[in-house]
Amino acid sequence: MLHFERWKIALIVLLCVAGFAYSAPNFVPRASLEGVPSWLPNQQINLGLDLRGGSYMLLEVDTSSLIQDRLQSLVNDVRAALRSKRVLYTGLGIRNSEVTVRITQPGDIEKAREAIEGVGTTLTGNVFSALPERDIAVSVDGQSIKVMLTEPAIIARTQSAVQQSIEIVRRRIDELGTTEPVIQQQGTSRILVQVPGLGDPQRLKELLGQTAKMNFRLVSNAMSGEQAVATRTVPTGTEILFTAEEPHTPVLVERRIMVGGDRLVDAQPAFDQQTGAPVVNFRFDSTGARQFGEVTRNSVGRPFAIVLDDKVISAPVIREPIMGGSGQISGNFTVQAANDLSILLRAGALPAPLNVLEERTVGPGLGADSIRAGEVAAVIGSLAVVIFMIASYGFFGVLAVAALVINMAMIFAVLSVLQATLTLPGIAGIVLTVGMAVDANVLIYERIREEIAAGKGPVQAIETGYNKALSSILDANITTLISAAILFQMGSGPVRGFAVTLGIGIITSVFTAYTVNRLMLSVWIRRWRPKTIYL
Amino acid sequence: MRHLKLISDDTHIPFVRFRQIAVAFSLLVIAASIALFFARGLNFGIDFKGGIMIEIATDGPADITQLRATLGDLGFGEVQIQEFGQADDVLIRIPSPAEGGEAASQEVVNQVRAALGDLVAEYRRVEVVGPQVSGELVRNGTIAVVLAMVLMLIYIWFRFEWQFSLGAIISLVHDVFATIGILCILQIEFNLQMIAAILTIVGYSMNDTVIVYDRVRENLRKYKKMDLAELIDLSINQTLSRTVITSGTTLLALLALFVFGGEVLRGFTFAMIFGILIGTYSSIFIAAPVILAVGVSRDWSGTNSGKTAEGKAGAKA
Numbered sequence A: 001m002l003h004f005e006r007w008k009i010a011l012i013v014l015l016c017v018a019g020f021a022y023s024a025p026n027f028v029p030r031a032s033l034e035g036v037p038s039w040l041p042n043q044q045i046n047l048g049l050d051l052r053g054g055s056y057m058l059l060e061v062d063t064s065s066l067i068q069d070r071l072q073s074l075v076n077d078v079r080a081a082l083r084s085k086r087v088l089y090t091g092l093g094i095r096n097s098e099v100t101v102r103i104t105q106p107g108d109i110e111k112a113r114e115a116i117e118g119v120g121t122t123l124t125g126n127v128f129s130a131l132p133e134r135d136i137a138v139s140v141d142g143q144s145i146k147v148m149l150t151e152p153a154i155i156a157r158t159q160s161a162v163q164q165s166i167e168i169v170r171r172r173i174d175e176l177g178t179t180e181p182v183i184q185q186q187g188t189s190r191i192l193v194q195v196p197g198l199g200d201p202q203r204l205k206e207l208l209g210q211t212a213k214m215n216f217r218l219v220s221n222a223m224s225g226e227q228a229v230a231t232r233t234v235p236t237g238t239e240i241l242f243t244a245e246e247p248h249t250p251v252l253v254e255r256r257i258m259v260g261g262d263r264l265v266d267a268q269p270a271f272d273q274q275t276g277a278p279v280v281n282f283r284f285d286s287t288g289a290r291q292f293g294e295v296t297r298n299s300v301g302r303p304f305a306i307v308l309d310d311k312v313i314s315a316p317v318i319r320e321p322i323m324g325g326s327g328q329i330s331g332n333f334t335v336q337a338a339n340d341l342s343i344l345l346r347a348g349a350l351p352a353p354l355n356v357l358e359e360r361t362v363g364p365g366l367g368a369d370s371i372r373a374g375e376v377a378a379v380i381g382s383l384a385v386v387i388f389m390i391a392s393y394g395f396f397g398v399l400a401v402a403a404l405v406i407n408m409a410m411i412f413a414v415l416s417v418l419q420a421t422l423t424l425p426g427i428a429g430i431v432l433t434v435g436m437a438v439d440a441n442v443l444i445y446e447r448i449r450e451e452i453a454a455g456k457g458p459v460q461a462i463e464t465g466y467n468k469a470l471s472s473i474l475d476a477n478i479t480t481l482i483s484a485a486i487l488f489q490m491g492s493g494p495v496r497g498f499a500v501t502l503g504i505g506i507i508t509s510v511f512t513a514y515t516v517n518r519l520m521l522s523v524w525i526r527r528w529r530p531k532t533i534y535l
Numbered sequence B: 001m002r003h004l005k006l007i008s009d010d011t012h013i014p015f016v017r018f019r020q021i022a023v024a025f026s027l028l029v030i031a032a033s034i035a036l037f038f039a040r041g042l043n044f045g046i047d048f049k050g051g052i053m054i055e056i057a058t059d060g061p062a063d064i065t066q067l068r069a070t071l072g073d074l075g076f077g078e079v080q081i082q083e084f085g086q087a088d089d090v091l092i093r094i095p096s097p098a099e100g101g102e103a104a105s106q107e108v109v110n111q112v113r114a115a116l117g118d119l120v121a122e123y124r125r126v127e128v129v130g131p132q133v134s135g136e137l138v139r140n141g142t143i144a145v146v147l148a149m150v151l152m153l154i155y156i157w158f159r160f161e162w163q164f165s166l167g168a169i170i171s172l173v174h175d176v177f178a179t180i181g182i183l184c185i186l187q188i189e190f191n192l193q194m195i196a197a198i199l200t201i202v203g204y205s206m207n208d209t210v211i212v213y214d215r216v217r218e219n220l221r222k223y224k225k226m227d228l229a230e231l232i233d234l235s236i237n238q239t240l241s242r243t244v245i246t247s248g249t250t251l252l253a254l255l256a257l258f259v260f261g262g263e264v265l266r267g268f269t270f271a272m273i274f275g276i277l278i279g280t281y282s283s284i285f286i287a288a289p290v291i292l293a294v295g296v297s298r299d300w301s302g303t304n305s306g307k308t309a310e311g312k313a314g315a316k317a
Helices: A006-027 A063-084 A106-117 A151-174 A201-208 A225-231 A286-298 A335-347 A364-418 A424-453 A458-490 A493-528 B015-039 B064-072 B101-119 B131-159 B162-186 B192-222 B228-260 B263-294 B306-316
Strands: A054-061 A089-095 A098-103 A136-141 A144-149 A182-186 A190-196 A214-218 A238-243 A250-254 A264-271 A278-284 A304-308 A311-314 A326-329 A354-362 B051-057 B080-084 B086-094 B122-129
Touching: A006 A364, A006 A493, A054 A151, A054 A201, A063 A089, A063 A098, A063 A106, A063 A144, A063 A151, A098 A106, A106 A136, A106 A144, A144 A151, A151 A182, A151 A190, A151 A201, A151 A335, A190 A201, A201 A335, A201 A354, A214 A250, A214 A286, A225 A238, A225 A250, A250 A304, A264 A335, A278 A286, A278 A335, A354 A364, A354 B101, A354 B131, A364 A424, A364 A493, A364 B122, A364 B228, A364 B263, A424 A458, A424 A493, A424 B192, A424 B228, A424 B263, A458 A493, A458 B131, A458 B192, A493 B192, B015 B162, B015 B228, B015 B263, B051 B101, B064 B080, B064 B086, B064 B101, B086 B101, B101 B122, B101 B131, B122 B131, B131 B162, B131 B192, B162 B192, B162 B263, B192 B228, B192 B263, B228 B263
Parallel strands: A238 A311
Antiparallel strands: A054 A190, A054 A354, A089 A098, A098 A144, A136 A144, A182 A190, A214 A304, A238 A250, A264 A278, A278 A326, A304 A311, A354 B122, B051 B086, B051 B122, B080 B086
């Protein structure tokens, strides 16, 4: 056990040196690592959001509204299709996630069915099916026809909505100018967002909380919003929306969208040249510019509502035709609000609202406090263990402490190289590892003591001690490793960080306590050839 | 210089003799834990119950009464407000709104922020867990703990014989129940970190048990004719010094975390400290005696049969 071949010694020493080298970057300021060439260790441990501060959010794409939207457009398509075929019908609408319609003339049913089947869209992506698949299934029941979305259609629609949402969320977050945000899909309809080091997490939430569907519509001249509310009448083709700012006054707007928000190509915060108030300048693409020009030319003198997520941001009166395709939104904004609105308009609308399923935000103050507390606990805990080990085992204790130091360096090195995330529970895992890592040394030393008591000489006692302790060490550590592995698999966020450090700590501690420590003893025995061991 | 020796080299403590007291005590602990769990229950945090948790820092000592009055007026149900470690640090817990799902929780946070206004110097933490996620966390946590125990059981079965596996799992269940019992009594918040603590306790307790079992197995091979009770006593005594020292270093590290590691980790470290103590106890007083109770086959060692070992043990007790 005490004999090491040359290449093994070289390998062990190399691993230890690598441990120190790769953990070293963590002990210098981050800025000073910039000039370090890439072939040298230059990576620091990734701190978790609970240590550096930041926001974690689990969002879910609201699939029900997605389906509802699609059904609503199907209703419109079915209406158009039946009209064009001159089929008479009644009761067209959405019931239980299906579009239903009753055909008046029984003779028309086959014609109606054909017309309705034509309204679906083709599902793309299924390259294996010979026939292009439609996204709707049409069934006839007596005189009524039902149209429902097929399962693959719903899945495909959700999938594309999630992808699109991720892209838009990314664009919105990028505008905040934070470093290294994490945005990824989880499961079928969820999006995980992690944004470290955010000064104002509330703002992130506001940015993600809006669908930002924008459109331009004419304000109805049939009656005023107040009148409509008071008389509870809504003329056909109009609806009552409320203004975004307090007091939320009603505005009667036409349902018809004159220009859609998807026609916007740019939006920038600016200041009004006359009043100096914050405004948002926008620009349409060519189609949007043409539509915008037409509306403004035909409706001079009428108020034009700018609607965002079904709220009226402002409804300025059109003074003159605007032909250039660019305009200005002024809505009593603060500078920040104007800025955020332009971010939302630039990034585009989400295909469906995002629900926040889970949010965990840690302010920078708490994160810094946690790091400090963790450091203090780690230092004091380690000192206590060091004193205890040296008091218990003297010289052998010193060797165990040396192994512990190497162990710590290796844990930091592995965390840095793997770019694993260190969390507050992760720090606890390291401190716990300090306490438990010496276990292997204790097992071995206690064995050696027994062997000495049984009258064996130093070399033999150490040899036997290592031999006999090995199976216990492996068994004991594998059980803890099982716990860590499960925790890693099942846990999330900070708890996962605990599993990472605990798991890494177990592996490195077996190596340092069993192998590195043994090498130290072997060198000691060869060099000094002690007659007796005092342990 | 003499080395510190918490346990002298040559102890002969008759642990097995105390097994009836120990088993009675442990049964009582388990029964009490189950009763407490159903009567008093765990103080589930928002991870498992859903809800909103906001930690704020105030300028100077926080005026809890004023905070309570301000938030009470909003009508969010049972709002809990408590000092968190320091006088200028306050933890606010608000239950999930009964209606309106996930979006409603966000609305509550907005209202709280608006109402607190200048009372808050810094929002240190905001956590919102919706009902959907909390349900999943409960499920995952339970699966994790059960899965860990099953895998350990399989590992022990693989490495030892079924009698050992049985003893190990009994002492694991014992440790988990006792830990849950103490958390019920002290009403320490049971959150995600607690699942990590319990899994660590499971791992540690197993670790301790395995060390004793390893020695029992070794001694079974070495002393083929020794009485099983005597042999178990011998094995526990031989490993006692190691057990005490390892528990000692682990407890030292955990105590440092408990005292200096900050408020966020306090419940977590407390559970682990308790778990290490109970795990050490159970591997000596529960795990080893279980083997004695069910007996162990010594057929492979050639001479003795399992039956005689069991018979002798029974005779001695």
